[in-house]
Amino acid sequence: MTEAGETVNGRSARPTSKDVAQAAGVSQSTVSLVLGRKWTGRVSPATARAVQETAERLGYRPNAAARNLRLGTTRTVLLVIPTITAPFFGAVYIGAARVAARNGLAVVVYPPDDAGPAGSPFAAPQDAIDGIIASSMTLDALRGFGPAPLVMLDSGPAAAGAAPAVDFAVEDGMRAVVAHLAALGHRRFGHVAAAVDEWTFRARGDAAAAAVAALPGGTLDRAAGRIEVHSAKEAAGRLLDLPHRPTALICDDDLLAAGAYKAARARGLEIPRDLSVTGFDDVEIARALEPELTTVRLPAQELGAQGMSALLELLEGGRPPSRALPGELVVRTSTAPPPAGPG
Amino acid sequence: MTEAGETVNGRSARPTSKDVAQAAGVSQSTVSLVLGRKWTGRVSPATARAVQETAERLGYRPNAAARNLRLGTTRTVLLVIPTITAPFFGAVYIGAARVAARNGLAVVVYPPDDAGPAGSPFAAPQDAIDGIIASSMTLDALRGFGPAPLVMLDSGPAAAGAAPAVDFAVEDGMRAVVAHLAALGHRRFGHVAAAVDEWTFRARGDAAAAAVAALPGGTLDRAAGRIEVHSAKEAAGRLLDLPHRPTALICDDDLLAAGAYKAARARGLEIPRDLSVTGFDDVEIARALEPELTTVRLPAQELGAQGMSALLELLEGGRPPSRALPGELVVRTSTAPPPAGPG
DNA sequence: CTGAAAGCGCTTACAG
DNA sequence: CTGAAAGCGCTTACAG
Numbered sequence: 001m002t003e004a005g006e007t008v009n010g011r012s013a014r015p016t017s018k019d020v021a022q023a024a025g026v027s028q029s030t031v032s033l034v035l036g037r038k039w040t041g042r043v044s045p046a047t048a049r050a051v052q053e054t055a056e057r058l059g060y061r062p063n064a065a066a067r068n069l070r071l072g073t074t075r076t077v078l079l080v081i082p083t084i085t086a087p088f089f090g091a092v093y094i095g096a097a098r099v100a101a102r103n104g105l106a107v108v109v110y111p112p113d114d115a116g117p118a119g120s121p122f123a124a125p126q127d128a129i130d131g132i133i134a135s136s137m138t139l140d141a142l143r144g145f146g147p148a149p150l151v152m153l154d155s156g157p158a159a160a161g162a163a164p165a166v167d168f169a170v171e172d173g174m175r176a177v178v179a180h181l182a183a184l185g186h187r188r189f190g191h192v193a194a195a196v197d198e199w200t201f202r203a204r205g206d207a208a209a210a211a212v213a214a215l216p217g218g219t220l221d222r223a224a225g226r227i228e229v230h231s232a233k234e235a236a237g238r239l240l241d242l243p244h245r246p247t248a249l250i251c252d253d254d255l256l257a258a259g260a261y262k263a264a265r266a267r268g269l270e271i272p273r274d275l276s277v278t279g280f281d282d283v284e285i286a287r288a289l290e291p292e293l294t295t296v297r298l299p300a301q302e303l304g305a306q307g308m309s310a311l312l313e314l315l316e317g318g319r320p321p322s323r324a325l326p327g328e329l330v331v332r333t334s335t336a337p338p339p340a341g342p343g
Numbered sequence: 344m345t346e347a348g349e350t351v352n353g354r355s356a357r358p359t360s361k362d363v364a365q366a367a368g369v370s371q372s373t374v375s376l377v378l379g380r381k382w383t384g385r386v387s388p389a390t391a392r393a394v395q396e397t398a399e400r401l402g403y404r405p406n407a408a409a410r411n412l413r414l415g416t417t418r419t420v421l422l423v424i425p426t427i428t429a430p431f432f433g434a435v436y437i438g439a440a441r442v443a444a445r446n447g448l449a450v451v452v453y454p455p456d457d458a459g460p461a462g463s464p465f466a467a468p469q470d471a472i473d474g475i476i477a478s479s480m481t482l483d484a485l486r487g488f489g490p491a492p493l494v495m496l497d498s499g500p501a502a503a504g505a506a507p508a509v510d511f512a513v514e515d516g517m518r519a520v521v522a523h524l525a526a527l528g529h530r531r532f533g534h535v536a537a538a539v540d541e542w543t544f545r546a547r548g549d550a551a552a553a554a555v556a557a558l559p560g561g562t563l564d565r566a567a568g569r570i571e572v573h574s575a576k577e578a579a580g581r582l583l584d585l586p587h588r589p590t591a592l593i594c595d596d597d598l599l600a601a602g603a604y605k606a607a608r609a610r611g612l613e614i615p616r617d618l619s620v621t622g623f624d625d626v627e628i629a630r631a632l633e634p635e636l637t638t639v640r641l642p643a644q645e646l647g648a649q650g651m652s653a654l655l656e657l658l659e660g661g662r663p664p665s666r667a668l669p670g671e672l673v674v675r676t677s678t679a680p681p682p683a684g685p686g
Numbered sequence: 687c688t689g690a691a692a693g694c695g696c697t698t699a700c701a702g
Numbered sequence: 703c704t705g706a707a708a709g710c711g712c713t714t715a716c717a718g
Contacts, residue, residue, distance in 0.1 A: 016695060027705045032697060044703060064471035065411035066695035069710045074408065085433035093427055097452075106471075108449055109440075128407040229631050258631040265633055288572050288601040288628055290608055359711055370689045375713060387687060409711035412694045690717085701706085 015058040024054040031055070035062065073130055076106040077311060079304075080134040080142065084109055087283045088300050092135055092153065095304025103312055105130070131315055133307045136198055139163075151311045151320075153303055156199025164314060165322040166306045170200055170280075173296035173327035174207035174250075177278050178215070180294070180329060181248045185337045186276060187217045190239035190246035192232060192256045195224040204252050204280065221246060225256060232259020233266070240267055240275075247275065247338035254279035254286045257293055257334075272336035282330055291333035298327050358401040367397040374398070378405065416473055419449040420654060422647075423477040423485065427452055430626045431643050435478055435496065438647025446655055448473075474658055476650045479541055482506075494654045494663075496646055499542025507657060508665040509649045513543055513623075514550035516639035516670035517593075520621050521554035523637070523672060524591045528680045529619060530560045533582035533589035535575060535599050538567040547595050547623065564589060568599065575602020576609070583610055583618075590618065590681035597622035597629045600636050600677075615679035625673055634676035641670050 017035070021028040026047060033039045034051040043051075054060075068074050079096055081089045097107045108129070134142055135153035139162055142150070152159035153166050160167065181189070191208050194201045205222070212218040221242055225235030232255065239246055240263055249264075251257040257279035261271060269275045271291055279286055279295035286293040302325055310320035360378070364371040369390060376382045377394040386394075397403075411417050422439055424432045440450045451472070477485055478496035482505055485493070495502035496509050503510065524532070534551050537544045548565070555561040564585055568578030575598065582589055583606055592607075594600040600622035604614060612618045614634055622629055622638035629636040645668055653663035 018695075028696085029698080029705060029707090030703095032695095033704095036697075038698090042703065047703080063412070063695050065408050065417065066710090067697080068408035069406070069412050069694090069712085070696045070698085072710070084427070084436055085430050087428050087430065090428035090433060093452075106451055108451060109436075229627070255627070255631070262633055284572070284598070285628060285631055288598065288631070290605055290633075361711075371712085372689060372691090372714080373687095375711095376688095379713075381714090385687065390687080406711050409694090410713080412696085412710090413712045413714085415694070688718085692713105692715090694712090696710090697708105699708085702704085 015060045016063065017060070020051065020055045020058055020060050023058060024051050026051060035060075074128045075104055076108055076129050077131045077133060077308070078129045078145075078148075079107050079109050080132060080137065080145070081109065082136055087285075088281055088298070089135065091300035092304035092307075095301035095306075096133060096308040097304075098301075099305045099308035099312070105308075105312075107308075131311045133304075133311055135303070135307070136200060138198075149311060149314045151307050151314065153307045154200050156203065158199065160322045164310045164320045166303055166310060167322070167324045168200070168298050168303065169324045169326050170203045170296075170298075171207035173280065173298070173329065174204050175211045176327075176329040177250055177280075177294075177296060178208060178211035180331065181250070181276060181278070181335060182215055182218070184276065184335060186248040187215065187219065187338075188244065188246045188248070189218065189220045190236070190242075190249045191220055191222040192236050192239065192249055192251040192260055193222055193224040194227050194252040194256060195231075196227065201252055208250055219246075225259065227253050227255050229255065229259045229262065232256040233262040234259075236260035236263035237266070240264065240269070248335070249275060249277045251277065251279050254281045254283050254293060254295055257295070258285055258289060261289060272334050274339055276335040276338070278335060286330075286332070289334070294332045294335040295330055296327040297330050299325055358403045359406065360403070363394065363398045363401055363403050366401060367394050369394060378403075417471045418447055419451055419472055420474045420476060420651070421472045421488075421491075422450050422452050423475060423480065423488070424452065425479055430628075431624055431641070432478065434643035435647035435650075438644035438649075439476060439651040440647075441644075442648045442651035442655070448651075448655075450651075474654045476647075476654055478646070478650070479543060481541075492654065492657045494650050494657065496650045497543050499546065501542065503665040507653045507663040509646055509653060510665070510667045511543070511641050511646065512667045512669050513546045513639075513641075516623065516641070516672065517547050517550035518554045519670075519672040520593055520623075520637075520639060521551060521558070523674065524593070524619060524621070524678060525558055525561070527619065527678060529591040530558065530562065530681075531587065531589045531591070532561065532563045533579070533585075533592045534563055534565040535579050535582065535592055535594040535603055536565055536567040537570050537595040537599060538574075539570065544595055551593055562589075568602065570596050570598050572598065572602045572605065575599040576605040577602075579603035579606035580609070583607065583612070591678070592618060592620045594620065594622050597624045597626050597636060597638055600638070601628055601632060604632060615677050617682055619678040619681070621678060629673075629675070632677070637675045637678040638673055639670040640673050642668055 017031045018028050021031045031051055034048045039048050100107045131149040133151045139159055150163045152163045159165055189212050193205050212220040223235040223238045225231040249260045257277050260277050264275050271277055279293045282295045282297035286295045313320040360374045361371050364374045374394055377391045382391050443450045474492040476494045482502055493506045495506045502508055532555050536548050555563040566578040566581045568574040592603045600620050603620045607614055607618050622636045625638045625640035629638045656663040
C-alpha cells in the first residue's frame with residue numbers, strides 16, 4: 001500500500017496537469033483545455049492527441065479540490081432520507097447514485113442514521129454540496145440545511161408546491177388494494193396504519209378510507225403501530241380482537257404486514273383462508289413471508305433516479321416539472337375470498 | 344430557495360474568511376488561525392473572541408474545496424460494500440458514518456449497487472478520498488482502487504495480512520449454533536450454504552463441518568443457494584428430500600433461513616416440531632419470521648464503527664491492530680429437540 | 687501578538 | 703493555435 005501523500009524520488013506520486021504539460025511539451029493551460037474537452041478549434045488535433053496520450057501514460061487524474069475551488073462547485077449532492085437501513089431507501093439511494101455517477105456527481109447520504117438533522121451530533125455536510133434530494137419528509141425537517149437547489153421525493157403536494165417533486169401515486173395503489181379485496185368479496189376491513197406523520201402514510205390512510213366508504217356495506221377500523229414487527233403485531237391484534245373482526249387487513253407497509261401475520265397466527269387464523277392481508281412497497285420481506293404477500297410495488301429505485309434527474313435539470317437552470325410514479329398491485333397468495341359464515 | 348452561487352447586492356452570498364477579517368478589522372490569516380483553533384499564544388484572547396463572534400454573526404463556514412486543496416486532503420473516505428440494500432450493510436454504513444462524522448469525515452459508499460467496480464459505469468470516486476474501508480470482499484476486488492490507506496472488514500485472515508482488519512468471530516458463532524442444536528439432541532444436520540465466494544461464508548461452512556464432525560454420530564449434508572428467498576428454498580428443499588433427511592437446517596444467513604422455512608412448509612414440516620432451523624446475522628427478518636428465528640447476532644454497526652476507528656488511526660500514522668468481534672447466539676423459537684422416532 | 691505573502695491545482699479570460 | 707497569468711479560499715511558514 002502506498003499512501004496518497006507519499007513522494008517517490010522527491011516527486012509527488014500523483015501527477016498534476018503541470019506534470020502532464022511538461023512531459024508533453026505544452027503549457028499547463030493546453031492540458032486543461034484538452035482534458036476538459038474544450039479544445040476543438042483551439043488546439044491542434046495532433047497536440048490534443050499527444051496531451052491525451054501523455055495524461056493516460058502518467059495516470060493523470062484532475063485534482064477535484066482544485067477544480068471545485070475554481071468552479072465554485074462540488075459535484076456532490078446530499079440525499080436526505082429517514083434511514084438507510086430500510087431496504088426501500090437503499091433502493092432510492094441506488095437509483096439516485098446511478099444517475100448521479102453517470103453525470104459525474106457523488107451522492108452523500110444524510111443523516112447517516114435515524115437521528116434527525118436537528119440535535120444530531122453529525123458534522124453538517126451541507127457546506128460542500130451543490131444540491132439536495134430529500135425523500136419522505138416535510139419541508140420543515142429541512143430547515144437546518146440552508147438554501148440549496150432542492151428536489152423533494154415522496155413528500156406530497158405541500159412539498160411539491162415549494163420544490164420540484166417526484167411522488168408515488170399511492171392513492172391509486174391503495175384504491176387498487178381495496179378494489180382487489182372488494183372483488184374477492186370483502187366488506188369489513190382493518191387498516192394497520194403506520195404511526196408516522198408523513199404525507200405518504202396519510203395519503204394511504206385517506207385513500208383506503210375513501211375507497212371503503214364508497215363500497216356498499218363497507219366498514220373500516222384502524223389501528224396504528226410503528227413500522228416494526230412487534231408494534232405492528234400488537235396493532236393488528238387490536239383489530240383482530242374487535243367483536244366484529246375484519247376479514248381483511250390492509251397494511252401501510254410490508255413490515256407492518258409481517259406483524260399482522262404474527263397477530264393472525266397467534267389467534268389461530270390462517271392466511272388467506274380466515275383472513276386476507278395486504279402490504280405496501282414490495283420489499284424483500286413480502287416474498288419471504290408465508291404465504292407470500294399481496295402488496296403494491298413502489299418503484300423506489302426509479303424514484304431516486306427521477307429525483308436525481310430533476311435535480312440535474314434544476315442545477316442547469318431548468319424548471320423540472322413535478323410528477324407522480326405509478327405503483328403496481330402485485331397479487332400473491334395472502335388474499336382470498338372472506339370465509340363464509342356469520343361474519 | 345436561494346441558489347448557492349447567487350449574489351446579494353453584488354456580493355457573494357457566502358462569506359469567506361476575507362469577509363470575516365474585514366468585518367472584524369483583522370487580517371485574513373488571523374481569522375484562519377482563530378477558526379482553525381491554532382491561535383493560543385499567537386493571537387490575543389480579545390482578538391480571538393472578536394473574530395469568533397464576527398464569524399458566527401456572518402454565518403461563516405470555511406470553504407471545503409479550498410481547505411482540501413491547501414491541505415492535500417479530502418476528509419472523505421470510501422466505504423466499499425457488496426450492496427447497500429442488504430440491511431446488514433446499511434448497519435455497517437451507519438456505524439462507520441457515525442464515527443466518521445464525529446471526526447469531521449464524510450463517507451461515500453461505493454459501488455452504489457451490486458455491480459462490482461470492474462466494468463461498472465460509475466464514475467470512480469477514488470480520486471478524491473483519503474482512505475478506503477472495504478467490507479466482505481477480497482483484496483483482489485479492490486485492485487481498481489489504487490493505493491490508499493485501507494482497512495478490511497469481515498474479510499478474513501488473508502485480507503488481515505495485507506491491511507488492518509476487523510472481522511467477526513464467525514467460527515465461534517457457528518460452533519455455538521452446532522453446540523446448541525447438539526444439546527437439543529440433533530445429530531443429522533443440513534447446511535444451507537450461501538453460494539458466495541467470500542471468506543465469511545467459507546469460514547461458516549468450515550466451522551459447521553468441523554463442529555459436526557467432532558460430534559459422535561454427527562452427519563452434515565450441504566446445499567448452496569444464492570442469498571435470496573427462492574434460491575434458498577430450492578437448496579433447502581434438496582436437503583429435505585434426502586432419503587435420511589436432516590432434523591436441523593443450519594443456514595449461512597437469515598434470508599437463507601426464510602427460504603428454508605418455505606421449503607419446510609411446502610413439505611408439511613412444522614418448525615420447530617419436525618425441523619429446527621437456524622440463521623446467521625440477526626437482521627430484521629429473523630424476527631419477522633414465524634416462528635422467530637434462532638440465529639447468531641453479528642454486530643454490524645460495531646463492525647463499521649471499529650473499521651472507521653482503525654482507518655482514522657491509520658490516517659494519523661498509527662498501526663491499528665487487527666481484531667475480531669464476537670457474535671452472539673440468540674435462541675428463539677425455531678429450534679427444539681428433534682422429533683422422536685425412526686429418524 | 688499580527689499581517690503580508692506564497693502556494694495548493696485547477697479553469698478561463700486575455701494576449702499574442 | 704498556444705502560453706502566461708489571474709484567481710478561486712484556504713493554511714502556514716515567515717517577517718516584523
